[in-house]
Amino acid sequence: MTERTTRSWTEADRLSALAAYDILDTPREPAFDGIARLLAQIFDAPIALVNLIDSDRAWFKAEVGTGMTGGTIETSFCAVNIREGEGDVMVVADATQDPRFANNAFVSGEPGLRFYAGRLLRTPEGLPLGALCVHDLKPRSATLTPIEASALEVLAGQVMDQMELRRSLRARALELSSRHAVEAELAATIGALAESEQKFRAITESMPQMVWSTLPDGFHDYYNARWYEFTGMPEGSTDGEGWAGMFHDEDQERARALWGHCLATGEPYEIEYRLRHASGAYRWVLGRARPIRDASGRIIRWFGTCTDIDELKRLQDGKDLLSQELSHRIKNIFAVVSALIALSAREFPQAQPFARAVRDRVAALARAHEFVRPHTEASRPSVGSMTLHAFLDALFRPYADDTGQPRIILQGEDAVFDDQAATSVALLFHELATNAAKYGALSVPAGRVHLTTNGVDDRFILTWDEQGGPPIDAEPTRTGFGSSLATVSVEGQLGGRLERTWRANGLLVVADLPATALSRRRAALKTF
Amino acid sequence: MTARILIIEDEALVAMELRFVLEDLGHEVIGMASDARAARKAVDSGGVDLALVDIHLSDGPTGIEIGRQLAQDQGVTVLYMTANPGMLGAGVAGTIGVLSKPTDERAVQTAVDYALRRRNGQPTEFAPPELRLFG
Numbered sequence: 001m002t003e004r005t006t007r008s009w010t011e012a013d014r015l016s017a018l019a020a021y022d023i024l025d026t027p028r029e030p031a032f033d034g035i036a037r038l039l040a041q042i043f044d045a046p047i048a049l050v051n052l053i054d055s056d057r058a059w060f061k062a063e064v065g066t067g068m069t070g071g072t073i074e075t076s077f078c079a080v081n082i083r084e085g086e087g088d089v090m091v092v093a094d095a096t097q098d099p100r101f102a103n104n105a106f107v108s109g110e111p112g113l114r115f116y117a118g119r120l121l122r123t124p125e126g127l128p129l130g131a132l133c134v135h136d137l138k139p140r141s142a143t144l145t146p147i148e149a150s151a152l153e154v155l156a157g158q159v160m161d162q163m164e165l166r167r168s169l170r171a172r173a174l175e176l177s178s179r180h181a182v183e184a185e186l187a188a189t190i191g192a193l194a195e196s197e198q199k200f201r202a203i204t205e206s207m208p209q210m211v212w213s214t215l216p217d218g219f220h221d222y223y224n225a226r227w228y229e230f231t232g233m234p235e236g237s238t239d240g241e242g243w244a245g246m247f248h249d250e251d252q253e254r255a256r257a258l259w260g261h262c263l264a265t266g267e268p269y270e271i272e273y274r275l276r277h278a279s280g281a282y283r284w285v286l287g288r289a290r291p292i293r294d295a296s297g298r299i300i301r302w303f304g305t306c307t308d309i310d311e312l313k314r315l316q317d318g319k320d321l322l323s324q325e326l327s328h329r330i331k332n333i334f335a336v337v338s339a340l341i342a343l344s345a346r347e348f349p350q351a352q353p354f355a356r357a358v359r360d361r362v363a364a365l366a367r368a369h370e371f372v373r374p375h376t377e378a379s380r381p382s383v384g385s386m387t388l389h390a391f392l393d394a395l396f397r398p399y400a401d402d403t404g405q406p407r408i409i410l411q412g413e414d415a416v417f418d419d420q421a422a423t424s425v426a427l428l429f430h431e432l433a434t435n436a437a438k439y440g441a442l443s444v445p446a447g448r449v450h451l452t453t454n455g456v457d458d459r460f461i462l463t464w465d466e467q468g469g470p471p472i473d474a475e476p477t478r479t480g481f482g483s484s485l486a487t488v489s490v491e492g493q494l495g496g497r498l499e500r501t502w503r504a505n506g507l508l509v510v511a512d513l514p515a516t517a518l519s520r521r522r523a524a525l526k527t528f
Numbered sequence: 529m530t531a532r533i534l535i536i537e538d539e540a541l542v543a544m545e546l547r548f549v550l551e552d553l554g555h556e557v558i559g560m561a562s563d564a565r566a567a568r569k570a571v572d573s574g575g576v577d578l579a580l581v582d583i584h585l586s587d588g589p590t591g592i593e594i595g596r597q598l599a600q601d602q603g604v605t606v607l608y609m610t611a612n613p614g615m616l617g618a619g620v621a622g623t624i625g626v627l628s629k630p631t632d633e634r635a636v637q638t639a640v641d642y643a644l645r646r647r648n649g650q651p652t653e654f655a656p657p658e659l660r661l662f663g
Binding site for chain 2: 328331332334335336337338339340342343346356359360362363366367370397398399400402403404
């Protein structure tokens, strides 16, 4: 038995503990009634109570001899027991002789209470909820008999056991009802989800595209009707990894690699591949997918589409093919013209040098064309990229020395050039190189040319610097057609300036072009 | 060093000019084929040392495959001559290389000379600069 020496609880704690038993104002119950009756019999007392003390009243869970369901705090012996009692048991031998009770309405008036013996009802935590007590209308001894004391103790324990039983039952009921609430909420959420899924399906089923969705790990678990219609596959047969088998063999590895990359990084997925149509033919489709993330940024799903672009692709391929074919034709015409010149010159041996010069110019033009014409992957020149330096490199290859080392050394900034500039660039450097080979630095084995190309502000400067050739006495008096061609190319076509300096150690030519001259179309596009 | 040469080329003028150039150099041009079928027929009749092969023939871009077959299966030395050298990618195993068209007599002469030296196992000093060799 715990002896209370200091109060370790507050009235608020006590009331909230009482409320937790949820017993106040409940109907009478035989278990409690029996305890009260037994206690009255043992004490041979007219009144016995299972008395619970609320904030402002005493409430009887069970009673004998009062015919009441409770009373006020002011008239309650048990309330005093809780408030001022010094142990678990309080005995008042004669209330009229006790200043705490002498003025109690039930003492001074009806029914004239005299004796009180009460045992506090404590929770397992020690909070007093009320008391089990007996009253007599006659004064009695202040000392309980051993049987009375023992009965009070045991029966108070019984009351608390009943109370505990109630509390745990109630806790379970609460738990059950809260579980019900959770389940109801879950059901509502599922309902809402189902509704939103229905909406989602209604939208996706009506889309012209194929729509699919996967779990975060890429496991396909949804396809719309369009997918099954396109592929002709039975519903569900392409779930999980089954989708990959729908691609063309040649596209599978590429698609798998990209998809794996996107799953790992969360980057959007976009790829063109051939998808097997219900007819058995493969059609080009554009596949795209985006990750859906939750509030914390974690990917919870991927949504993707496949769009049939076969028609578009065919048109594009046709266009590429046509453009490539045209280009090939043009290139071939250079070869035919060149052959025609050679064949024509055969009849006239004196025309041979002339024919050779024309053919060389045609060849230079053809080579430049190779660098600016539209290319497919297959026809793209394998030598470097399609830049000025790559072109000049090819153009100057015939002037290499016996070991294949270039004698025209390219330096400086590279640039791109377009078809409009190609003719001029080709003719300019063809003439310069031909001339150098005939009269200048390249006419002797030791001679070299340094060609430097550089962008300076809004100009592009090409410097042709001949070294190690035969010494030059003076500027030539006669200007050949080749020189005129070079001048016309730079000043007429490219809108630049061409300056020749006849130094004693070799010719120096500076072509000063507007920076935009090499690719006007690109420059024009940039200004928009 | 003279050789028996087959020209596989669908542009008659280009083929004719090439023939004259080769004949001037002392070679024997045993035929001019403008498609794959004619090319095979010419080779089957025997004795071709060197074939100059264009890529685009009158039956389409069949030149690459013809060149490969002649070189790998029939022991013909193959030199491609095309306006579209990019079509050959990294090259065709067993063939010598590719000459870009249009070209000139000197380039044809040195390239043919180089190819025949290779065929005969003679030392080659350096390849003509216009000729792109295959690995």
